[in-house]
Amino acid sequence: MKYIDEFQDPELARRLLDDIHATVTRPWALMEVCGGQTHSIIRHGIDQLLPEEVELIHGPGCPVCVTPLEVIDKALAIASRPEVIFCSFGDMLRVPGTGRDLFQVRAEGGDVRVVYSPLDALRIARENPGREVVFFGIGFETTAPPNAMTVHQARKLGIQNFSMLVSHVRVPPAIEAIMSSPSCRVQGFLAAGHVCSVMGVGEYPELAERFRVPIVVTGFEPLDILEGVRRAVRQLEHGEHTVDNAYARAVRPEGNAAARAMLEDVFEVTDRAWRGIGVIPGSGWRLSSKYRDHDAEHRFSVSGIRTAEPAECRSGEVLQGLLKPHECEAFGTLCTPRTPLGATMVSSEGACAAYYLYRRLDVPTTTTVREASPVV
């Protein structure tokens, strides 16, 4: 009984599970978009508590995981320059580029610093006027507004020695790409709660309608995920495909208007390559021409760096829900957190790291499923 007793409210969890079990009549495949949701699902064994008809497919919602290899290589090239102080969030340190990572660049003498906030990088730039300070701006719609505000502040305050290497990604085009793939099995989405707390839900009705797929905005707590699954399954069983907000305590329909306005000002939509997946049209942001002076890619002339993804890492298939992490031949052998082939094994939000961390080294047995489930 490891799983159900660990829930915040085991009784409510049982009721949600009972409802899901009572509702399901046939197989459904749901994709949780956010890596935080994936970790919560695996940590609490939610996938094993659900009826066997309900399959959870892990989506591409880990910003570290989807940052393309060539962007990492650009970061490594910039970080290796003697005049540069390279600032990054901590979870980028061990993401492998070609041959090395930021952790090794620092060991080799590069001035790589970890910051909690992009504003910390701006402060470092003010304190070091003789150096070039570069911030590694990656992430989804949750991270983009803080980074946008930081570039805006740099321009406003006239901080010339600050620039940003921008590789932001957007969720809705990824959903569109996943649904457009001929091999797609996804029938419903648990949308990422924090992305929606910024962007609202306005981008989703068109997708839900076009692909006839329910999209349920979902939080991260185990009960949130069960509720998201319950609502998605109910829609599927009733032949519905609407956008439903199951995370209303943190998500307003309009999102955060001030943050969205800043995104519009600082960034412009661009095609963006996703690691292991390839280019998804309109799926990214880059700095708009107004802020070109603060574009590190332009300032350090690294636009020409082109890197092919390694063939042995199958993280692209994992990110698209075509392969479970433990089904990869390299999982746990060639590829571990110590020797990662791809970012899905490095990032704390990566699906491969979740399976590794929580000992999902083998395919779950039916015995475990029965033991874990409150419904016989």
Add this chain to the structure above:
Amino acid sequence: MCLAVPGRVLDIEERDGTRMATVDFGGVVKEVCLEYLPDLQVGEYAIVHVGFALQRLDEESARQTLELFAELGLLQEEFGDPWETAAAQAGVDPVEEVRNQ
């Protein structure tokens, strides 16, 4: 890093024309920019991501989320020493630990 963490506003001040707050995340205190939630008040909770308050949250939800994130080790990742974490990732192999038990 795309996960935002709930925190409680302890105090608010203007700095360089920017509205900033001191925010408590279950014991860890950080400076947070309020430009995206300018009417947030002392004592209120908000979802904070990489130093920016992004959306209000009620106290009970904030408490539950903080407990979950602590349990998942995400608070350590967000606020702990990133170099230590990276070194641990580079040196610790849970599979070998399991196999050796």
